[in-house]
Amino acid sequence: MADPRFYAARGPLTLAELAEIAGAAITDGADSARRFSDVAPLEDAGPNDVSFLDNRRYLDAFAASRAGACLVRPELAERAPTGMALLLTETPYRAYAHVARAFHPDVHPRPGVHVAAVVDPAARLAPGVTVAAGAMIGPRAEIGQHCNIGPNAVLGPGVVLGPDCTIGANASLSHCIVGARVVVYPGVRIGQDGFGFAMGQEGHLKVPQLGRVIIGDDVEIGANTCIDRGSAGDTVIGPGCIIDNLVQIGHNVRLGRGCVLVAQVGISGSTQLGDFVVIGGQGGLAGHLKVGSGVQIAAQSGVHRDIPAGQSMGGTPAVPIEEWRRQVARLRLLVKRRGD
Amino acid sequence: MADPRFYAARGPLTLAELAEIAGAAITDGADSARRFSDVAPLEDAGPNDVSFLDNRRYLDAFAASRAGACLVRPELAERAPTGMALLLTETPYRAYAHVARAFHPDVHPRPGVHVAAVVDPAARLAPGVTVAAGAMIGPRAEIGQHCNIGPNAVLGPGVVLGPDCTIGANASLSHCIVGARVVVYPGVRIGQDGFGFAMGQEGHLKVPQLGRVIIGDDVEIGANTCIDRGSAGDTVIGPGCIIDNLVQIGHNVRLGRGCVLVAQVGISGSTQLGDFVVIGGQGGLAGHLKVGSGVQIAAQSGVHRDIPAGQSMGGTPAVPIEEWRRQVARLRLLVKRRGD
């Protein structure tokens, strides 16, 4: 199903090969030599496609699907339509990721610096780097092996990228040190001055921003997201963090490992997150807070206080999620009861 | 009034010509040969300008205006100052659009590829295309007649644009098929990977994003807005949708015809909207929802459930708008009554 205009394809793959790639089990009596040519969503898949069921919301689509094979949890297998080959796994979405990549391996661009790129003579490029047309790399920048710098991207003086990073089109990075395998999406802004002003009626005085942005390995940073550099210390994004589009991260913010920030989240200056914190879309955090590891914050919540590790929060101002649900229910009841 | 530094001008136009352009009626005894040279807002307009009154909020400005002529609904005509020529219409704002365009017709750039643009030899450009300096067009891209590609815009491999599209400065498009007369504003990001990760404490595994973005005819996409491509199927923007600045549209989202998304709206993955849905600024929708045609969602609302067609919603979590108003009123009353 993947449009060949945009995606390279490999295949077909047999059911046995798919089971191995996915770490999944085949049901007894299934034809392990049956061949499949692609992945597809449940509604669109045909007999040569592999699909997956991860969210129970799509159980009906699963039962009605014409997919030739499907990755599914064992307990839902009985809902499968007849004739569908099953690939049983406790983590169907993760398994699907492996299968999809097997059918459509990443394509690496041919290394080299495009004639219309501008690389400062004092920049250092490791072997295997690709620099697209219109990209600019400043003096003393250091670009790791096999990095791929997209069209019209701008890397300022002294920027350091570890190996295997991808920088999207029209992104700009300055004052930052980036780890390995980091993916920066198009239009991302990293390393610009933070919002540091000494305010006053006589005019707001800009405070020099003298820190950096430090980005760990395996981080993804979504399109048009902004990460300001530290004011004196550093802004730090821990390894494995995934950050969606249009997110704002203020100066001196520190994220631990594996945090997940959904689109349009905003984190004010100097706030610190532990590991594996998850913030829903459009959530906002005030500055100078400490948020413990494993905290989950509902979409659109507004956090004004420190949060201990492991807590789930919701609402503005945010309270423990169960309390927020009770508030919502109470408010509905009040209105229903009395009419107004 | 329009600054000649930025706008071409045509005119003058007579009251009779304006009435025809606007589809408006002239009042008895008006001088249909009277000439006007430009449009202007009520407060700034002079005797040679045409203005309009659409929002009752500006009735006082209308009554005090020095505009030579004004587009206005018949029932408000009696509020006009003496000497003002009236152009009577039930749709003054729409009529104003036609009049303004008559005074300031769109200027089309001279076709051709700038010497500082980079167009892959395997891209296909229809006649009449303009490609500005610094723009990049990838292999196998197909650009329709009279498209205008702005400075430093990036069109990835295989991207298809229908005729008469405008791509703003520094925008980037990949993995997308775009209809006719689509306007993409500066800094827009279309077609990048969606936020697809199989999450886990052992690390978040990226799921290959193998779909596309399909954009219908006559769509407008505001500055720095992001539209992620589908994960397996497509992200679809129906014909006639107008999307403001800094909006986030997740993977697999589907918008029907004529939807209106005001600035900073966020729509999570796989949510589907019917036709003519309107979402106020900063509104947020959770993923995997179905929102019926004609639904209206108030600014800053947070939607977590399906919404049947025609409903108006407000609040977080969103409820029918009348219920939300009662909640707000009740909360105010509680505070007033008891003091705290």
Next chain:
Amino acid sequence: MADPRFYAARGPLTLAELAEIAGAAITDGADSARRFSDVAPLEDAGPNDVSFLDNRRYLDAFAASRAGACLVRPELAERAPTGMALLLTETPYRAYAHVARAFHPDVHPRPGVHVAAVVDPAARLAPGVTVAAGAMIGPRAEIGQHCNIGPNAVLGPGVVLGPDCTIGANASLSHCIVGARVVVYPGVRIGQDGFGFAMGQEGHLKVPQLGRVIIGDDVEIGANTCIDRGSAGDTVIGPGCIIDNLVQIGHNVRLGRGCVLVAQVGISGSTQLGDFVVIGGQGGLAGHLKVGSGVQIAAQSGVHRDIPAGQSMGGTPAVPIEEWRRQVARLRLLVKRRGD
């Protein structure tokens, strides 16, 4: 502490010199000839560094700091660790700004137009202008003395910049007239069409946007922020305003002097702010409002009505901040009392 990879350094400076730069007093008996080499945050500073204490939240860090000197309010001086030289001032953050700039003066790029920039022959550049690689300057643009135009920035036809402006990488400006010393961050979008459509089921009709953006002196505009031009009159940003990242400013909005808009704020069309209005992160204002001078609006608030000068507001829909606090407290109490 500032990474020499990214920052130029000057120094050392004596305590006496620092006191003069900061407008601060030295305590009796301090060694005014003691030398310092840099600024650093309280936790990281060593004996050769100058730090500052502005927020009482960091009193413990102050008491434990190894900083050689610290800018501090006189009433907190007694909390200082022994051996720390004190620089007493009522405005430690403002004083820090001056000290930091003394150690790390701004570096001005060498004037000139990069060979990979594209400047229209009909543009006028004052002496001392720097134009980086990939930047585009359109016909009839006028660029003031010592302006610095970043890589891949795009300035449209007729754009006017006053002296000493900085335009960030990949920013785009059109239809605007900009004052002196304005800083435009990377990815900013200024002057594109506002969201002007005459809506209707038969299709939304675009209304020509014929105004401009007028930006006063000493304004800062954060990364990826969008400012639409006026529809007929102008969008106006008053002198000294500071605007954070990812902010949306609709057409015809007018900001007075010294307004502060924190990240992800959205202001709808035709709303007018007085002087020194402060809006917290993710706050939203409906269109056609008047907000008086000195108004403060809490983060994430949603404003739907005019606000008189000097008022503080919070909540959605926004109410006076004390009333909002009572609403929040009442809701918490209701849930606690009755359980649900």
